[in-house]
Amino acid sequence: MAAVQNVGIVGAGAAGLTAAIFLADAGITVEVLEKATEPQTLGSGITLQGNALRILKQLGVWDKVEEKGFGFSTLGLRAPDPDGTVLAVLEDIRTGGEDLPATMGMYRPELTAILRERALQAGATITYGKSVTGIKDDGGSVTVSTGDGGSATYDLLIGADGLHSAVRKAIGIDVEPVTTGMGIWRAFVPRPEEVVRTDLTYGGPCFIAGYCPTGPDTIYAYLVEKAQERKHEDGPRIMAELAAAYGGPWKEIRENLDQTARINYTKFTTHIVEGPWNRGRTVIIGDAAHSCPPTVAQGAAMALEDAAVLAELLTSHDELTETLWKEFTDRRLDRARTVVNASVQLGQWMLDGVRDADVPGLMHSLSSMLKNPA
Ligand SMILES: Cc1cc2nc3c(=O)[nH]c(=O)nc-3n(C[C@H](O)[C@H](O)[C@H](O)COP(=O)(O)OP(=O)(O)OC[C@H]3O[C@@H](n4cnc5c(N)ncnc54)[C@H](O)[C@@H]3O)c2cc1C
Numbered sequence: 216m217a218a219v220q221n222v223g224i225v226g227a228g229a230a231g232l233t234a235a236i237f238l239a240d241a242g243i244t245v246e247v248l249e250k251a252t253e254p255q256t257l258g259s260g261i262t263l264q265g266n267a268l269r270i271l272k273q274l275g276v277w278d279k280v281e282e283k284g285f286g287f288s289t290l291g292l293r294a295p296d297p298d299g300t301v302l303a304v305l306e307d308i309r310t311g312g313e314d315l316p317a318t319m320g321m322y323r324p325e326l327t328a329i330l331r332e333r334a335l336q337a338g339a340t341i342t343y344g345k346s347v348t349g350i351k352d353d354g355g356s357v358t359v360s361t362g363d364g365g366s367a368t369y370d371l372l373i374g375a376d377g378l379h380s381a382v383r384k385a386i387g388i389d390v391e392p393v394t395t396g397m398g399i400w401r402a403f404v405p406r407p408e409e410v411v412r413t414d415l416t417y418g419g420p421c422f423i424a425g426y427c428p429t430g431p432d433t434i435y436a437y438l439v440e441k442a443q444e445r446k447h448e449d450g451p452r453i454m455a456e457l458a459a460a461y462g463g464p465w466k467e468i469r470e471n472l473d474q475t476a477r478i479n480y481t482k483f484t485t486h487i488v489e490g491p492w493n494r495g496r497t498v499i500i501g502d503a504a505h506s507c508p509p510t511v512a513q514g515a516a517m518a519l520e521d522a523a524v525l526a527e528l529l530t531s532h533d534e535l536t537e538t539l540w541k542e543f544t545d546r547r548l549d550r551a552r553t554v555v556n557a558s559v560q561l562g563q564w565m566l567d568g569v570r571d572a573d574v575p576g577l578m579h580s581l582s583s584m585l586k587n588p589a
Contacts, residue, residue, distance in 0.1 A: 217243055218532045218539060223359055223369035224248070224339075225347045225382050230501025230518035231375030232330035232341075236274050237526030239337035246369070247339055248361065250346035250376075254331060257477060258323040259401045260435030262413065262427045262509075265311030266585045267516035268319055270523050272311070279329045285428035286316035287412040295419030299463025304412075308582040318413065318512075320427040320434070322403070347376065350385040352495040371535065372497040373525070375518075378484065380503035386494040392484035392506050395559055396566050397422065398442040399483065399509070400454045402476040406434045407467040419460040422565040423510075426468065436468045441566070442482045450478030483508035483562065487555050490544030496535065498543075500525055505551045507558035511581060517551050520589035550589060557581045 222238055224231045227249035239245045263271070263284070271280050290307050294300040307317035334341060346362040350372065358368045374382025378392050406428055416424040426436040438457050445453065451472050458469045472478065487505040492498050501518030524546050532539045557577055564572040 216533050217241060217530045218535045219370035219529055220244060221370045222246075222373060222529075223357070223367060223371070224373045224375055225359070226374070226376035226501075226503075227251075227254075227327070227331065227341055227343075228375060228377060228501065228518070229326070229330065229515045230503075230522050231373065232327070232334050233270065233274065233519050233522035234373055234375060234500065234526055235334040235339040235341075236330065236337050237523060238529065239334065239339040241526070241530040243530070245339040246367065247334065247341040248345035248347055248359070248367075249341060249343050250362075252344045254343070255324050255327055259403050259477065259479065260427055260429040260433070261321055261323045261326060261515060262512035263319045263321060263326075264512055264516050264585070265309050265315055265317050266589070267311070267519050268315045269311035269588065270519040272315065273523065274330070274333060276329050276333050277315075280319060280321065280326070283325045283329070283430060284319045284321035285430050286319045287428070288317040289412050291412055291414035293414050293416045293463055295416050295424070295460060297462045299416065299461055299465060301414075301463075308586065310582055310585040320413070320429040322429045322433060325430075347381055350382065350497055352497060354495070357496040370496065371529070374497060374499040374503045375501050375522070377502045378506055380499060382497060383488070383499050383503050386497050386499075388488055388494070388499070390486050390488050392486040394442055395483040395485050395508050395562050396442050397439055397483045397508060397562050398445065398480060400438045400440070400450060400457070400478060400480055401435055402437075402450070402454055402468075402472055402478045403429075403433060403435050404468055404471040404476050406430075406432055407464040410434050410464050414463070416461055417565070420457050424458070424461045424465065426464065434468075436465075445480040447479050450480060451476065454478055485555055485559050487552055490548040491540050492543070492547070493540050498525065505555055507555040508562045510558045510561040511554070511578070513554045513558065513585075516585075517554055521547055521551070524589050546589065550584065553581065553584060
């Protein structure tokens with residue numbers, strides 16, 4: 216028998232839905248509480264690395280992900296010149312195994328929809344408009360209260376409620392994300408024909424100019440700059456100004472940077488909660504427990520891995536014991552910390568203008584670690 220029979224999950228993002236699927240598949244009663252009033256339908260793109268794809272395959276949604284997204288296994292490097300001269304095309308390490316591409320670009324709401332549908336199919340319930348505001352653990356169960364005056368009691372509560380996690384605060388963990396000094400403009404635009412992989416340009420007016428195909432017809436394009444106070448509505452103008460320095464596909468991307476391009480600006484953050492990630496019968500996973508700048512595009516991958524490992528432990532132990540929590544910490548903390556530190560380091564080298572940084576060395580050691588299943 217599993218360690219728990221009845222689990223509440225706060226947050227219907229990548230971490231929460233992944234945990235819901237694995238647990239509901241094992242016959243555990245799962246209720247997901249999501250504060251948004253309805254499923255997200257608009258958003259940007261996401262780059263999923265092989266180790267994330269491995270988990271999506273375990274969830275049984277790989278076929279759908281492959282159909283909707285855009286897979287590729289090389290990385291292009293371009294010069295910050297008017298032609299966007301291609302400097303190198305590098306073979307990427309397939310961290311999810313040789314049967315999966317190294318990378319998959321997707322439209323975020325599409326990924327969420329695939330996970331949501333699969334979670335419902337597995338028997339989980341997902342209730343929207345439920346904002347968790349309080350938690351009470353009596354040793355034998357945990358009761359959550361929600362903003363609408365409701366409450367519910369579970370054997371275990373999983374806080375998968377993202378960066379500014381209310382669950383993290385409610386269980387007394389006072390770690391908060393801090394900005395790393397960089398900010399990113401992202402735009403969701405039509406795919407120029409020649410964009411068939413991510414190409415990165417280092418230098419020019421931005422630290423990084425890049426893009427990732429998200430499907431046959433779409434890409435998301437991004438420009439990383441020094442963090443500053445920016446307004447989303449200035450996005451089309453500012454992105455077009457910054458993008459003017461970049462060539463190749465950027466010429467066509469720039470023509471599409473209008474009000475329809477769903478442009479937004481986000482500052483990069485970082486934090487990590489030292490283990491254990493539980494207090495009594497409540498545990499945090501995903502961005503609630505750690506965040507990193509997307510310099511290696513690993514945030515969602517770490518969220519999926521957290522959920523997969525937690526579900527594996529909950530279904531293979533028959534009690535919720537300190538041994539289970541120690542195993543969870545042992546399998547997750549160092550791996551997540553290594554990803555967070557590497558992601559921050561890559562950004563810091565750019566902020567400090569370090570020209571001889573061992574980027575290939577860092578990337579190789581990170582990929583070698585991520586190749587081993589979580
Ligand atoms: C600019 C940027 C680009 C990124 N690009 C990538 C990338 O390319 N690849 C990658 O792997 N990662 C990327 N990431 C990181 C990735 O987005 C996150 O790591 C991932 O979404 C975390 O998933 P999560 O489920 O933990 O949290 P979230 O996706 O944030 O989900 C949390 C959910 O909890 C809900 N919630 C919050 N509070 C409450 C509450 N009190 N009650 C109920 N529900 C609540 C929220 O509404 C939300 O639905 C990027 C991050 C940023 C900032």
